[in-house]
Amino acid sequence: MDPSFTSKSLLHVVLILGFLGTTRLHASDTPLTLDYYASTCPTVFDIVRKEMECAVLSDPRNAAKIVRLHFHDCFVQGCDGSILLDDTVTLKGEKKAANNINSLKGSAIVDRIKNMVESECPAVVSCADILTIAARDAVILVGGPYWDVPVGRKDSVTANFDLANTNLPTPEESLLSIIAKFLYQGLSVTDMVALAGAHTIGMAQCKNFRSRIYGSFDSTLKNPISESHRSNLRSVCPPVGGGDNNITAMDYMTPNLFDNSFYQLLLNGEGVLNSDQEMYSSLFGIETRELVKMYAADPLAFFQQFSESMVKMGNITNSESFITGEVRKNCRFVNT
Known part of the structure; x- marks a missing residue:
């Protein structure tokens, strides 16, 4: 935690952590390895890359869709593919939660990749791993950095609609509240600012920034919006x-290119989402403001930290998924 936080700020974070629950997920010490599929499905990385190349070539926005899907998966029960499950008579999925409905559109891409992987290596590669690998490749294909992806995740046989509504950050949420949600996942303030950089290729819906452009936010220090x-x-x-x-694009300068211009826009008060702009403008953003300025000035520093933070987020696990999880044949449904 930033030592410059006031005692009131710290109390605010502690209260939110208490609201989220006492069980913590961890972004480290996972049983994942780089060579998990070396003997059972050695071509999996090639298959995922080729399918993502086709998806991004057909529409560059598909890169952001996959990254968003991965983020929303990992923040609920860990990176276990629960976000991919459709509703059934016996299972309530996460797709229709308030934080997900009408904003998750990458599932069809994962379905196509899964079908290709299944034809090559039946019942071997989890949907959770496919999504994690695809998110890495999506970033690379629009100009972002490379990182090694540890694999070996299992697919959850459950989903959690309620956690999807409470654990995921929202566009109008305060900076301290979002920091608390990242800390709950075992992610630091630095991870939060770096991972927000994925918005450089993201789109925002009107409903998520309407109050920012028609209202006023007294918590901002300066440049609430130009x-x-x-x-x-x-x-x-x-x-x-x-x-x-x-x-609208969250980075109107280079909407289809993964770069650091998102942070440069925040310096000018041009963040589309209030939650993004608060990283630079909030009265409580002493640490986050310095990180925004650093990433705006140094794209290599941003790329390095983004890569490290994506690995850390991808390693968020729930030990239950390794005990009761499975490799789904169809990413949308639990095996029967």
């Missing part, structure tokens, strides 16, 4: 009467 950018966003997002699903 007037020119506010005007541009208002042309996409009406104040009332619909348009909730209208979208």
